Amino acid sequence: MGLIPTVMSFLFGDNRNAIVETAQVFRENAENGAVRDASARTDSLTQLAAEFARPQRGVFDRIVDGLNRLPRPALALGTIWLFVAAMQKPAQFAEGMQGLALVPEPLWWLMGAIVSFYFGARHQVKSQDFQRAVVQSLAVSKVLQAPKGPTNDNPALSDWQMKNGE
Structure with a gap:
């Protein structure tokens, strides 16, 4: 070779x-x-x-999550209700506000x-x-x-x- x-x-x-x-x-x-x-x-x-993966959520977790979503709408609707109450029953509204002033x-x-x-x-x-x-x-x-x-x-x-x- x-x-x-x-x-x-x-x-x-x-x-x-x-x-x-x-x-x-x-x-x-x-x-x-x-x-x-x-x-x-x-x-x-x-x-x-x-x-960041989250395990499958159970019924209890979904119920608690649903309950956690209630306060914000309740606060918003409650504030609107205060305006309605002030217009419909001014005397009772004034008593309620005086009670809040005592807190x-x-x-x-x-x-x-x-x-x-x-x-x-x-x-x-x-x-x-x-x-x-x-x-x-x-x-x-x-x-x-x-x-x-x-x-x-x-x-x-x-x-x-x-x-x-x-």
Whole structure:
């Protein structure tokens, strides 16, 4: 066997490519790097979506959630009712307001704190639900739009991917 075939089989034989293997020590393989990046993004978004996942809610949870929705409409309708009561029965309305004027100030502070904490907690729960929905939709869209690397413009690879169902 001659010198050139021996060198060529040394460099490219046994389904190896010594030049490519040597070059990959100094420079990352761009295609493999793109695949790793896409996989890392998908994994991190999946993990984030799983962190915000809520287990299936039971009957009790749904009933309590329904009860939690009552105070805001009750406050709004109660305020409107006060205006109606003031117009229909001014004397009774004035007596009721005098009774409210006798409530001590610390009790008003306590009532304000309770209402503020209730609505603040409710706002936080709804905000977290919104963030959870955004993360889940983002995870789905990122998984569906994950890049396949810098080889998308390669016609031979595109044909091979179509034939192999990728």
